[in-house]
Amino acid sequence: MFRTKDRDGTGWLKSDELEECLNMVGVDIIPEDMEFLQERFDKNGDGHLQIEELMDNLHVLYQHAIHRDELMTAFNTFDINKDGYIRYTELQNILTFRGFMSADESRKTISMLSKYDRNKDGKFSYSEFVEMYLSDEFADTVTKRHEEIDTK
Ligand SMILES: [Ca+2]
Ligand SMILES: [Ca+2]
Ligand SMILES: [Ca+2]
Numbered sequence: 001m002f003r004t005k006d007r008d009g010t011g012w013l014k015s016d017e018l019e020e021c022l023n024m025v026g027v028d029i030i031p032e033d034m035e036f037l038q039e040r041f042d043k044n045g046d047g048h049l050q051i052e053e054l055m056d057n058l059h060v061l062y063q064h065a066i067h068r069d070e071l072m073t074a075f076n077t078f079d080i081n082k083d084g085y086i087r088y089t090e091l092q093n094i095l096t097f098r099g100f101m102s103a104d105e106s107r108k109t110i111s112m113l114s115k116y117d118r119n120k121d122g123k124f125s126y127s128e129f130v131e132m133y134l135s136d137e138f139a140d141t142v143t144k145r146h147e148e149i150d151t152k
Contacts, residue, residue, distance in 0.1 A: 002051045012048035021054060027061045030068070037064065040084065040126040060127045063134060075129055085123040088114070095142070100149070109141050 005017045005024070013021060015034065022029055029037065038049050041057045064071060078086045078094050088110055095106035116132035117124055124132060132138055 002054060006051060010048075012046075012050045013054065018049060018054070022061070025058065025061075027058075027065045029061065029065060033064070033068070033072075037061070037126075057127050060130045063130050067134070071130060071133065074133055075126060078129070085125060086129055087123045091124070100146070112137055112141070 001024075002013070002021045005021050006013060007017065008014075018034070018038075037057075041049055041053045041060075043053050043056070044050070075086070076082075078090055080090045080093060081087075091110055091113070092103075092106050095101045095109060096103055101109065113132050113135075116128050116135065118128055
């Protein structure tokens with residue numbers, strides 16, 4: 001579907017081509033997020049966004065368009081060392097912060113959430129994070145509990 005937008009046939013999408021693709025599927029991404037997302041989705045690391053890379057992340061783009069502020073805030077909070085990935089140790093630090101969870105509990109939670117680490121490299125990419133963050137498991141174990149503490 002996006003092939004037609006790669007007008008010069010480079011196999012990857014220039015900014016304006018990408019914008020047209022997003023318009024076509026009705027995803028509204030604010031300009032300052034484009035670079036962040038392009039970097040996150042550049043799986044083969046060539047500095048460009050291939051059509052395949054865009055297709056793989058369409059569901060993430062939809063979620064990002066809807067929950068942008070919440071997702072970006074959470075991702076930046078969780079990514080303690082700012083390397084663009086959430087490592088298990090970072091997740092554990094967040095979960096045990098100020099006694100939110102015991103070490104034992106956080107280990108159990110992480111082992112449950114580790115299924116969202118799709119490529120099993122021990123860290124969550126932004127795409128993996130979005131899926132994890134919006135999952136029922138995460139809502140049940142973390143979000144709800146967080147709200148309970150907040151309202152106390
Ligand atoms: Ca690429
Ligand atoms: Ca990190
Ligand atoms: Ca991963």
